[in-house]
Amino acid sequence: MTIPAPLTGVVPPVCTPLTPSREVDVPSLLRLVDHLVRSGVHGLFVLGTSSEAAYLTDAQRRLVVETVTGHVGGQLPVLAGAIDLTTPRVLDHVASVAAAGADAVVVISPFYTSTHPAEIARHYRLVAAASPVPVLAYDLPGAVHTKLPAELVLSLAAEGVLAGLKDSSGDLGAFREVVVGARTRGDINGFSVLTGSELLVDAALAAGADGAVPGLANVDPEGYVRLDRLCRVGDWERARVEQERLCALFGMVKAGDPARMGASSAALGAFKAALYLRGVIECPVTAEPQVPLSEREIEGVGKFLSGAGLL
Template identity: 35%
Template structure:
């Protein structure tokens, strides 16, 4: 198995939403608008079928259609990572084979959920996936949804797996992030990416390699600029951009269910911008009409902040080779 050329990964990797038609099929024209929007802003990779992409809730047919379309539209311009999280390890392996055929560059794996597993079983699952997947594997720590954390000692136990790429951490726990960084320092080819976008700059300051930020679907240039400013140590610019991130984060407080509020907010903002419909996969509803004006106000607020005077910034950060 050959690893992607741009290893270790560095930069902003948006977790793409999955645009849906009223019949809950893939809306390919909307997906093309979205991908061209984020690539035009200079993002460094794409993450398909993650949490923001509603991956575990989509039918297998729509999952595969999303991957095939994303790879075709991207056409090798940036690496495409695909979430293969499932309650069934066998299905994760099967999907990894299908997405390899579609042209993906790597798969992303969170612990199987529903039946709790211990850390020893998790190591066994990762080793089996790594052995049977035709693509390299990035681990995904999302304990709020999977109900099991990938503990630092488990990361250490997996340091000898040659086709693992590193970790995406969406725990929001900076103490855990520091521990993971300490382990990953022993594998210089591994990447440590942060999920919570409000912590992007702070995680970079403690050794993070970038972010998988849901808001980068909406304002991808904001997160590319923040990554550049944080890696370049341009403190004033980080503070200016952080205000925009915080304003955007107001979207995620509109929904009543914290588990899906980010997805609802991101899709509602994309609908406001004319990129795709706000629809989520059943049975989860989109934000209701009472939030329409709030969504528009928040989007306008970020745009207004972007028009404020810009401090000198760094440029050109990308993946390391």
């Protein structure tokens, strides 16, 4: 299907359930997609950070996209990450996920070596020229060590290179600059500005963002759909209360012991533990070499679910 321009609402970055042997758990993935669709989300983003895309083989990535697009059957737009180090490798992923049915691709800057803004711009122009589907930029400086400049994003939007931005930078000033520019510049039309934050969705929507891509929406999609709806009707007080409930629920990402695992292992492990405890997926394991949560830590995640009324 053609993605809306702009794409609005809640677009969860779908977790990738795995078997104990770390293969894609297709039945659990289908249950997760059903869980999200029933909750009223507005799109799905596979092969992002919350999907553990960087840890999956190329064959596993394609299986995820084929599984989700085949199951959704055009009910919702499906965005797929094309995450890799260099332009040629990203182009291989773009071709693969587009052939597997993705409606748009989400692309980060090149990484590993230091990259100049001119090289970033060239990267996106080359990807867009070869892509059969729209291209959204993914601003993730924590992973690629380069911040996408707001003016560069807006310039590429004006050229028609970029159809949108998923911002996970945490730079609210630059995010607002993109939001304002997309709204006020006469040479930009239908550009989607999406926040990747779990904690500031109400603030982002109040600033004029089009939607949100929060990893926690895997666990509580109803909450984020409700928050989105409250913001769109201008019920800011109830939206604040809902956002604060979701902020408290997000505390689950600290259930993992930082002395033995990194923040990614803890956060993704918590999301998967929550889905496991809610009966959505069969197994809470994360991809290697991430450290799995212990039984005690999973119990800690359960306390956050109980506090949010989800168990």
